[in-house]
Each structure stands twice: as C-alpha cells, then as structure tokens.
Amino acid sequence: MTTKRIKGFEDSYVVEGKMALPYTYFAGRVGSKFITTIRDQNKIMGVKCPACNLVYLPPRQVCDKDFTDIRDKWVDVSNTGKVENFTVVRYNDKHLPRKAPFVLALIKLDGADTPFMHILEECAIEDVKIGMKVEAVFAKETTSTILDIDHFKPEAEKISVHEINAARKQWVPVDEPDTEGKRKGGKPDMSTPVIITAALTGAATMRNQNPAVPYTPAEFAEEAYKCWKAGAAMVHVHAREDGGMATHDHERIRATHDAIKQKCPELIVNLSSAVGMGKTAEQRISQIVAVKPEMASLNTNTMNFGIVDRKTGKIFIDYVFENTFTMLQDFGKAMQENGVKPEIECYDMGGLDNAILIGKQGIFTDPINFNFVWGVAGGQQFRAEAFIAMMNALPPKANFTTCGVGTDEFPCIMQSCILGGHMRVGLEDNIKMPNGDLAKGSYELVEVAVAIANALGRPVATTAEARLIMGIKKR
Amino acid sequence: MAHKKNRNVGIIGIGQTKHSSHREDVNQPELIHEAVSLALKDAKLTMKDIDCVVHGNMELFEMVHSPDLWHVLGTGAYGKECIRITTGGTVGATISCASDNLVASGMYDIVMAIGFEKLQEGHTTGGITNMACPLWFRKIQAGALTGSSAYDVEREFGVERADKASLTYRIIMDKHAGLNPNAHRAFGLEFSQIDDLIRTSPKLVGNLKLIEMCSQSDGACCVIFACEKKAKEIAKTPVWIRDHITVHKEENFNIFGYDRKFPVLKTHKFAAENLFKRNGITDPINYFDVFEMYDPASWWAIDWIRDFFGLKGDEHLKLIEDKEIMIGGKMPINPSGGVIGSNPIGATALIRVAEAAMQVRGNAGPHQIPTPVNHALASGFGGTMWTVMTMLEKELNW
Numbered sequence: 001m002t003t004k005r006i007k008g009f010e011d012s013y014v015v016e017g018k019m020a021l022p023y024t025y026f027a028g029r030v031g032s033k034f035i036t037t038i039r040d041q042n043k044i045m046g047v048k049c050p051a052c053n054l055v056y057l058p059p060r061q062v063c064d065k066d067f068t069d070i071r072d073k074w075v076d077v078s079n080t081g082k083v084e085n086f087t088v089v090r091y092n093d094k095h096l097p098r099k100a101p102f103v104l105a106l107i108k109l110d111g112a113d114t115p116f117m118h119i120l121e122e123c124a125i126e127d128v129k130i131g132m133k134v135e136a137v138f139a140k141e142t143t144s145t146i147l148d149i150d151h152f153k154p155e156a157e158k159i160s161v162h163e164i165n166a167a168r169k170q171w172v173p174v175d176e177p178d179t180e181g182k183r184k185g186g187k188p189d190m191s192t193p194v195i196i197t198a199a200l201t202g203a204a205t206m207r208n209q210n211p212a213v214p215y216t217p218a219e220f221a222e223e224a225y226k227c228w229k230a231g232a233a234m235v236h237v238h239a240r241e242d243g244g245m246a247t248h249d250h251e252r253i254r255a256t257h258d259a260i261k262q263k264c265p266e267l268i269v270n271l272s273s274a275v276g277m278g279k280t281a282e283q284r285i286s287q288i289v290a291v292k293p294e295m296a297s298l299n300t301n302t303m304n305f306g307i308v309d310r311k312t313g314k315i316f317i318d319y320v321f322e323n324t325f326t327m328l329q330d331f332g333k334a335m336q337e338n339g340v341k342p343e344i345e346c347y348d349m350g351g352l353d354n355a356i357l358i359g360k361q362g363i364f365t366d367p368i369n370f371n372f373v374w375g376v377a378g379g380q381q382f383r384a385e386a387f388i389a390m391m392n393a394l395p396p397k398a399n400f401t402t403c404g405v406g407t408d409e410f411p412c413i414m415q416s417c418i419l420g421g422h423m424r425v426g427l428e429d430n431i432k433m434p435n436g437d438l439a440k441g442s443y444e445l446v447e448v449a450v451a452i453a454n455a456l457g458r459p460v461a462t463t464a465e466a467r468l469i470m471g472i473k474k475r
Numbered sequence: 476m477a478h479k480k481n482r483n484v485g486i487i488g489i490g491q492t493k494h495s496s497h498r499e500d501v502n503q504p505e506l507i508h509e510a511v512s513l514a515l516k517d518a519k520l521t522m523k524d525i526d527c528v529v530h531g532n533m534e535l536f537e538m539v540h541s542p543d544l545w546h547v548l549g550t551g552a553y554g555k556e557c558i559r560i561t562t563g564g565t566v567g568a569t570i571s572c573a574s575d576n577l578v579a580s581g582m583y584d585i586v587m588a589i590g591f592e593k594l595q596e597g598h599t600t601g602g603i604t605n606m607a608c609p610l611w612f613r614k615i616q617a618g619a620l621t622g623s624s625a626y627d628v629e630r631e632f633g634v635e636r637a638d639k640a641s642l643t644y645r646i647i648m649d650k651h652a653g654l655n656p657n658a659h660r661a662f663g664l665e666f667s668q669i670d671d672l673i674r675t676s677p678k679l680v681g682n683l684k685l686i687e688m689c690s691q692s693d694g695a696c697c698v699i700f701a702c703e704k705k706a707k708e709i710a711k712t713p714v715w716i717r718d719h720i721t722v723h724k725e726e727n728f729n730i731f732g733y734d735r736k737f738p739v740l741k742t743h744k745f746a747a748e749n750l751f752k753r754n755g756i757t758d759p760i761n762y763f764d765v766f767e768m769y770d771p772a773s774w775w776a777i778d779w780i781r782d783f784f785g786l787k788g789d790e791h792l793k794l795i796e797d798k799e800i801m802i803g804g805k806m807p808i809n810p811s812g813g814v815i816g817s818n819p820i821g822a823t824a825l826i827r828v829a830e831a832a833m834q835v836r837g838n839a840g841p842h843q844i845p846t847p848v849n850h851a852l853a854s855g856f857g858g859t860m861w862t863v864m865t866m867l868e869k870e871l872n873w
Contacts, residue, residue, distance in 0.1 A: 023538050023597045028502035060548050061505045067522040067551040069512075 030061045030071050039148040041211065042138045042440070046112050048075045057112035058146075079136040080155050081109035086120060086128055097147060103128050107152055109136075118146070122153035161231035161450055161460045171465045188420025193461035195422040195469060196449045197401060198227035198442040199236040202428030203246035203276035204307075210431040212441040215240040217252075217259035224260040224267055226443035227426075231450040233466035234268040235260065235442075236297065236343075236428065238275060246276030248283040250290045257291050266463040268472060270295040270343060273331055277305075277319055285331050289338050294472050297371070298331055298342035299323040300351035304378030310406075321378070325358055332363040341472045343401075344370045347379030349386075352393055359395075366397045367471045371424065374412045375405035382408040387415050399470060403429045409445070410434055414452050422461075423449045478718060478753075480579040483871060485706030485713030486832045487585075488518025488699030494659040494817035496595060498693040503537065504549030507591050507695045510822075511551055514587070514697035518709060522551035525699070526583035527558065531570040532591045532821025534561045535602035550589050564769070565721070566590060567696065567825030568855025568863035574700040575716045584702045590822035591695035599691075620688070622681020624774040629682065632792060638682070640792045642669040645687050645773040645815065647801050652812025654802070654842035659692040659817035687773040687815075694819030696826045703871070714832040714851075717866040717873055718754055722746040724860045742862040743854070744782040750864050751785075754873070760784045760806055764848040765834045767827040769856040770813045780808070783854065783864075802844050810834060810842040824855030828865050835869050 004014055027035060030047070037045050046057035051068045061071045086105035089096060096102075103125055108115040120128060122137075132154060139150040171193050200214055200223050207213050214220045224235045239256040241247050257269050271293040273284050288296045305321035308314065335342045342364065346352040352370065359368070372390055374382035382404050391400060401422035404412035409430040413423035425445035433439050434448060453460050467474055490513025492498075498506060515521060528550050530543040539545065543552070543559040550557065558577075562569040567590035574588040628637040646666055652658035664672075676684035706713035722742040747759070756762050768783065770776035780800070781791035799805040809816075811830040814823050831851035833839040849870065855863035 019600060021538060021598055021601045023601075024595060026499055026502050026593070026596060028505045029500050030505070031502060062508050062548050062551075064548050064551075064553040067553075069508075 028061065030059050033074075034059050035144055035146065035148065038138070038146075039142045039144055042079075044077050044079060044109060044136065044149070045074050046077045046109075046114075047071070047073045049073065054113045055111060056114050057109055058116055075111070077112045078110035081107045081112070081115075081134060081152075083120065083128065083130055083132045083134060084108050084115040085130060088125055101125060105134070105152065107134055118149060119151040120153070121151040127154075160229070162229070165460065165462050168459060170462070171459065171468070173468055188418070190420060190456065190458055192420060192469065193459040193465045194417055194449075194453045195234065195401065195461040195466040196232045196446055196453070197234040197236055197270065197403075197422070197424040197426070198224070198232040198446050199403065199424055199426035199428035200224065200227070200442050201238050201240060201426075203238045203272070203274070205427050205431060206244050210427055210438050212439065213244075213427050215242055215244050217255045220256045221259040221263035223441055223443065224269075225264045226441055227446050228264045228267045228463075230443040230446040231453075231460045232267070232443075232446045233461050233463045234270050234295065236270045236272065236424065236426065238272045238428070248275045248279050248287055250287050253287050254291050257293060268295060268463060268466060269293045270297065272297050273335075274299055274321070274345075281322075281327050281330070285334050288331075288340055289334055292338050292340060292475075294467075294475060295341045295343055295369075295470070296335060297345050298328070298335065298355075299345045300328060300354045301347065303347055303351075303376075306377045308377040325354070328354060328358050329361065329363065332358065332361075336363050336365070339473075341369065341470060344368065345373055346370055346390065347373045347376055349390055349393065352390055356393075356395060365471070367469070368395060368398045369470050370394060370398055370400045372400060372402040372412070372416075373404070374402065375408035382412045382415075384411075384415055387412065388419070391419055391421070405429050406432075410448065410452075413449055417449075417452050417456055417458060423452070425449050478720075481581050482579055483703040483706075484575045484578040484700050484716045485703065485710065486698055486716070486828075486867070487701045487706050487710035487713050488514040488520065488587075488697075489829045489833060490514030490517055490697040491657050491822075491826060491829060492694045492696075492819075493657050494692040494694035494819055494822075496659065496690065496692060498593065498595065503539070503542065503591070503593050503596070504546045506593055506693060507546055507549030507589060507697075510591070510695035510697040511549060511587070511589060514699050518699050520585070520699065520709065522555075525551065525555065525585055525587045527556040527577060527586045528552040529558050529560060529570045529574050529577070529586060529588045530591075531560045531562075531566040531589070531825075533563065533566065533599070533602055535597075536599050536820065537593055537597035538601045539597070546589075546591070550587075556583070561821075563857035563861075564771075564820060565824050565855040565857030565861060565863045566821050567823055568719075568769075568828065568853070568865060569721065569824070571698065571700075571716075571825055571828045571865060572719045572721060572863060574698070575719060578700050578702050581702075584705050586700045588698045588700065588825060589695065590697075590819075590825035592819035592821040592823075593693045594691040594819065595693050620680060620683070620772075622679075622683045622774075624772070624778045625682035628774060628778055632789060634682075636792065638673050639669060640777050640795050641687055641773045642672055643798070644777050644795050644800070645672075647795075647798065648770070648773070648776075648809060648813050648815045651802060651810050651842055652816030654840075655811045655816065656840065657694075657817065658812040659694070660690050661812065661816065683772055683774055689771045689814045689818040690816075692817045692819040694817060694822050694826075696819075696822040696829050698825060698829050698832070712836045712869075714835045715868045715871055717868045718750060719863065719865040720746050720750040721863045722749075722861060741782075742860055743779050743856070744785070746862040746864050747783045748785065750866065754866065759852070760786070763806070763850045763852045764846065765810065765831060765844055765851045766806060766808045767811065767831040767834075767851070767853040768808055768813065769824055769827055769854050770809065770815055771818075771856065773815060775856075776808075776813070776815075779854075783852075802842060803846075807844045810839065810844055812842075824853075824857070824863065827853040827855060828867070831865070831867050835867050 047059040049063035103120040105120040106115040134152040135155040239253040307317040402416040403424035426442040570588040574586040649664040653661040676686040800808040831853040851867040
C-alpha cells in the first residue's frame, strides 16, 4: 500500500493498495457429475425437471421455477446445438481462455432448454450468426473443468436420412425376372435403396474396447434407436448378460429383442444364431424358434474363428466355429417353419456354395439374402476381385450385404454400395471411425455408411423398403 | 414500551444444515437448499406458501456479487419478493428482525429468513480488509479476533482466575456442542484439561488462545416467520417474537492492544438495558430460561454475560465457575454449543434465534434443556461494535 500525491491535488492524498484474493469454488455433486461425464465419456448431460419438463444445462440440483429437487433426473443432451447469442471478446487478459479476438457464444444444445456459454472457434468471427448450428469439440487433454469441452465449432451441414426419405418417392420393386447376367460387368441397379444394418455388439466386443457397447436390454434399445435415427433399417443383435457375456438365455434374448421393438417398432431385428463361442446347436437355434425375430443369421461352414495378432500371426484364441451341413439344414428348416428370414453368412466362396448346395432341398425362399463377411481370422480378407466373384456366383434374385472386421469395414461396404449391394456396420465388426477415433456408438458408423450412400447417390432404405427388398413381412 | 407492532409474529419453521468445514459436496445454493427444505418440512409448508424471502450473508466473503440471485436455486425465491440484507456478523439477527418487521407491518403473512455462509470458498479478506487503513480512520473490520477482552478480564480478576474462567466456559461450550448434532466442532474436552490447555494452546493475539476462538464453518439456517393468525393455524407451538433491538456505534478498536479511551464493546450493555427496560424486565437473569449468545471467543463471552444481564462485581464469573451456565444450570447459555461450536457467519446470528426458538418449542433434541423454557433471549454481534438482541416467548401474555 502506498500513499501518493496527484498533480493538481497536492492537498489530497490517494492511497493505492493491492490485494491477492485466493478463492475456491465448489461444483457440488451435480456440477461434478456434469464435468466428469464430459471428461470421461465425452458426453454432455443435463437434468430434466419432471414438474415443468425443462431440461437444464448446465445441470442444477433444484428447479428454480417450481423448487423440485431434480438432482437425480439426468438426461443426455446432444453435442450439437444452436447459437442463441454471442459476443466478441476484443481484449487480452490473463484470466481469459483464448487470445483476443475470440467469440463467446450462448449455446443451446439440442435436447436442452437453457443455453450455456462457451468458446466458438473454427469459424471467422464475421461468419458467426445467431441461430447457427454448432457442435462440441472435446479436449484432448482434460482438466476437470468446463474446458474439457475445448470449444464449439460450426456443425457440418447434415440433413437427416429420414428427411431425405420423406421427400422422395418410395421405392417399389420392378416385377421383371433377374438373370445371372444382369449384374455382370459391374452395372448395378443404383436406384435400389441401400439397406444399412447396424451390428450392435457381436459376441466378443467388450466395453473395455469401446464403452458404447450395450449390455442391458435398455442399452440395446437406446443404441438401436440411435442407429435407426442415423439411417439403419436393421439391427443385428447378440444379447448380453449384465456383465457383458454373450447369452443363449431365452428370457434375456427376448427381453433385449422386445426392448428394441418397443423403443423403435419400425426397426428390423436380426438375431444371431451363432450366439457366441462354445454354444451347442440346440442353444443356438432354440432361442430363434422361441423369440421368432423377423430375421436371423445362418452360418454356412465349419471354420477357424479365432483371435490372431494381425501383425505377428500369434494365436490368442484358437476356436473352431462348427456349422455342419446338418446344422445348416436344420437351422434353415427351423427358420422357414417359424417365419424367420435367414441372412446367410458367407465367410468365403465355399460357404456360399454350401448354402446353394443345401438350399437345393428347397429350404430357402426368394429373395435369398446373403452377407459376405470379410476379415475374420479363419475366413478370407477383403479383396475387391473376391467380392465380385462372390457376387457373380449368387443365385438369381438374391440380395447381398457385406461386413468387414476392423479396417476391412469401410472398403467392403463401399464396394457393396457401388455394386448395388447393402451395407452392415457396427461395433460387432469394428469399434473405430475411419480416422481411428473410437466410435461413439454403432450409430456413428451408420452415419459413415449413410455418407457413402449419399456420395454415390443411392437412397438409404427405409425399414418398409428394406422389408420389401429382403422379402420380410412385418410382424 | 416495546417497539410498536401492528400484529404479533411467530416462528413456525426452522431448518439448519450440519455445520462443517468440509462441504465439498455442495455448492452455495445446494447448501442453502438443505436448510430451506428442512425448514419447509418443519413447518409443513411448500415454497408456494412463502410470501417473501429475506436473504443474508457476509458481504463478499465468498467473493460472489449479488449472491441472492444465484442462490434462488436454493432459496426458492423465483418470482417472489426477495430482499438481501448484509450487516456483517449480525446479519443473521438482522434478517430475523427484518422478517419480524415485514410480517408485523402487515406487508407479508409468511416470510422466510435465510442466513448462510460457505467459508471454505472465497477468502474473507475480500470482504473485510479491502478498505482497512488505520491511518485513514478505517479500522480493520475483523471484530472477533482480539486480545483486548482477555486483557480486561485478567486486569480485573487476576490472570489465574480469568484464564480458568475462560477455559471453563470453553469446555462447557464443547460439552454442549457434543450434544448438538448440527454443531461443527465438539472435541470431547474435559474440565480436567483446563491447566493443560492454558499452557499448550497457541496464542493468537495477546492471551486469546486458539482453543478459545470460534471456527470458520460452512452452513445455512432458515427460519420461517408468520403472522399470529397463520402461525396459530400452521404451527403446533409457534414461538412469539416479543421484541428486538439493534444498537450501533462507530467502529473503533485496536486489535493488538488496549486503548482506555476507546475501551470495550458497550453496545451490548446499552442494548440490553434498553430492551429490558422498555419491556418492564427488571431481573433478566431470573426472567429468561435460556440465552443463545453470539460468543466469538470465550474471553468475550465471559465478559459479555455481565453486560447482557447487568451483573455486578464477579457475579458473571461465579455463574461460569459454578457451571450455572450449563444445560441444567440456573441460566443455561448456548445449549447449542454457541458460535465457538459452529460459525457459518451469515447464518450464525440467525442460528442463535433458531436455537433459542427450538428451546422454547421444547424439541431442540439432545441439547434440549430439561426445565420448561418460556422466555428465551438471543444476541447477535457484528463487525467491530454493534449488537442485535431478540426476545422470544412461549405464550402471548406479555
């Protein structure tokens, strides 16, 4: 503290002082959960007041309007939202999070009713407009503060598949005979909508690999719904126990199936008849007969189905996936008798031939739906010419979709889409986005498939169109 | 004559948090919400029934500007009349007086007073020290931390007797705090430790020792006031506000020493004499059944008992030495454990009123005094030199 005299006021002292003001701020339990969910899961959560239905973001313990205690009423809100208002910070100061000039925007996230303030970047200041759509960019290095959302950036223009589909004419099948020669020469019918399937879990993808893998029926329903919203017409499901193990328990499988149908009645549910490692033939088919999904997988040959280090060739899990001719026949018959449309899984050309051979018994009805699977350790790797060879070997009127394990996923679905086939993605096959980041869920992989279809100008099949194409009657 | 009231006012709901120096689990409105919810539950009311909220805490102690706005999340004042009052240490008592006046005037039927402090946050320096300058007639406004009372009492009664009285008072407060589930500090001290504590407790200023000083606490207190008609409808045992008094003087003392020209706090004595006189109370020590006293440190407490009750000679020390101020004694003081037990400053003086009212209701809990309480007294102390006193009655018969 000093005392000084100012020129012109020689008879008046001015006392100058300076204080350091340390402080602590307590976020409380509600505020802490908000921050840690952003930090650990890159997920933004608010609280919803059951009395007035307002979703508060940031969350708070009490609804100030009606004094309802809402500390446990957590809801997910979107990472995207709209700019409600903004200001440009034009001076530099130590406490500011960025160098001036930068934009602080009031952003109302989709699903929230209250706006909150954050930094808006990756966009010229003069381009910032009230009402513009923005999305959160999460921090690479976390600090357990609100800056675990590093900033918001303008959202890439995305029109929902459902909006596009609502605006176009629905696809109708042309009643002309399909011939083997038709597909040859790479002249596919690009006007047929492409069916996108989301394989939500498989039997082996666990939460330690990707935390978005659903285990409980409610989680399956939520994930399936997100996939449908993103553009999937079908989900492929291996039910799990709470602990994550694949299960053949009828009740659990039924609960999982029904939860999905309840949340999203339109969606086609395709159950696995493989279930998981070490299941008996009886365990594998009896659950299909019991639950009677619209569609189920049907595997075509006995093969190695292991886990092997792709770089070194070291074997981690050596397993023989048994699918004898008898099983192929019996499973096929059981599905036919119970009105379950089989999806015939071909891990190589031999499997496809097996299905055609046993199919001579007349257990499959047109159109027959095949899935070309690539990249299983024990099956074939994705090769463009192998894909075309398999496509050319299909019986008339057959449909084909495809899926690939790991990095095979994106090239194989793109090839299928080019050739008039369909696409399967999802955490069962691949847990990462094309850029190597973990997918936030199967729905994000569905978004990639939708982008491929859009790029090629193929419409994305609605659930009704998918049923028409694959010959499934809605239950 | 007591100050004029249009109508009688009763306390019908009381809520307090557990006072603590560890409330990392809540932010400010969440802490307040705990006390507000408990008070509403106690009165069997909802926020819809509250006409006006009176909010108070220390100015800038959490370094939050206009905290009453943010705190609406916890106070429930959304869309209601909400008045913020801040008068320093007395603020809790002042919001009680203001609530009483707001109801007595006829302006509102039901008023909720909320006192709060979260001393774990912020830094009291921001609120207290920013304008202190001994050269320019702005004395440091931290009133509680002073050795001058110790000096006074020691000079009058000798060091040994004074030290023992101060520690006896301190241990009585600790024993009371041990019974109060909301109290911040209860160490389980015994009278046999007095000599040890005199020797070992670190000295803060003069002979004011660490053990004799109040704490910094986080906590909130909420008290609901209603007009006579509503109070009788709503509460089984409304506690009536008979009168209150506020007395100020210019801040002026030196925390490091003793200046005979500006000696000790005289507002307590002045306030008590006037309050009792205008209510026709000639023998306050026998009239009141309990006294919740704002006791920032045991040295001041032992000195102030004399001021408040107009005692002569060493009568106040004898009350302490004979343990007559304990629960079960002749004049129980601070069955709650007092300010030495818990000190969320903006709530502290309101807690005095709340605890006195709980004693009148007879449902204070483990620290309820065993004999009936018909007349209760509460005091507030603030800044450097001012006093608020509140008289509570069980019956409307004065």
